[in-house]
Amino acid sequence: MSAPLSVKIWRGGASGELVAYEVPRRDSQTVLDVVTYVQRSIDPTLSYRFSCRVGMCGSCAMSVNGVARWTCRTHVSKVVIGDTLELAPLSNLPIIKDLTTDMSAFFDKWAAAKGQFKGDSNRRDDFSDIKPSSPERKKVDAAIECIGCGVCYASCDTVTWRPDYLGPAALNRAWTLANDVRDTAQNERLRAVAGDAGCHACHTHTTCSERCPKGIEPTAGISGLKRMAARAAIRGELD
């Protein structure tokens, strides 16, 4: 029977403190198991988010020892430092309470990057025929898997340094639509993502690509948007 874990968890809102809890160690324990234990057996006032608990929804994202992760897919044995863990809400997002953040800004930026599909066909038209082997489709094969968990956004230093930077997730989404040959809002979207707060602010730290739990590389998509924006600007299509 190994020593219990000493887990420090952020309690409070923007102002608050790390509070220590003692949690029994178990085999194959995940960080989500730890948080759930604290809330159910020690302090029911702890606020946190989770849903599927099997690595599909992204709701459980938070900072584990300073690094953004999905707690349901993080084994304690992989991240524990001695017997200690530190849990805090995701960075770069306003804290609501304890381990929950307000993700409105994250999704507002998704919309600001024109992350919505716009087409011009209707139910009377034939289906669009997009071959999986087409170059545009292959470019975004990984990128379309994004579930909007916020880990990349929380990990990005450029988001910290430029509060209006759209961020890796929104730009990744814009990239998937920029390669969707059915989409008719291409110029509008490029205009939205090119600029001080858009793709040009990315400095390729590649932290987003390192941290994405789904192995998506927003860096690649953002680089693609930079090239597309430059081409469009030179052709006078940008504004």
Place this chain on the structure above:
Amino acid sequence: MRASTQAKLWYAQRISAMVLALCVLVHLVTILYAMRGGLSATEILARTRGNSAFALFYVVFVLSVVVHAPIGLARIAEEWLNWRGRSLHVTLAAVAILLGATGLRAVWGVYAG
């Protein structure tokens, strides 16, 4: 700043970076040659005076720096000094002029004397 301006600035910086990568390589090799050969000032100047190819190369070099450096400095100012807008642009234009003027003066110095 308009989106197209931002996109063009990014492009200009990357193109100037590619030019500079080549120029720097040539420059380092040249300096290495001059220093290993223990060339004196008179010998150096003998080779650069009236040498149009040399002058043209270094003019391109200086102009690439004038494009490349201020754009990079702008990003640092915006992100780490929280300095944006007109005053920054004016200051960086001044930096660009300073670099260009001193650089071209130096090229002229070794070309024409």
Place this chain on the structure above:
Amino acid sequence: MPVSPSSMRRNDWRARGNVGYIAFIVHRVSGVALALFLPLHFWALGTSLQGAAALEGFLRWTDMPMFKLAEWGLVVLLTAHAGGGVRLLIIEFGRWQGPRKRWIGAAIVASAMVGILLGAIMTA
């Protein structure tokens, strides 16, 4: 929706160990250092406007060990900045997938080695 920056947590050193971030810092710091050095460099050459004697006088000054150390530092800065720059150009314009991290590592190590080697040769 404007948010006050103090209502958010910021990342600390624990989130920043990745190679890409280090490459960025090296690239940025070396860039600023070079931007500061260049006007001095241009001024020194401009002195040659006064003829060979003035340039000779300056060049003799460059034989001093302090100057040689500074020169060596500059070559290292230059190759570090260029190395980081090449990495950026590869990521932004190249066709890369997955093993990008190796490019980064290779670019940094190569530029550091070349910088130190070149610097040693030039200032010896």
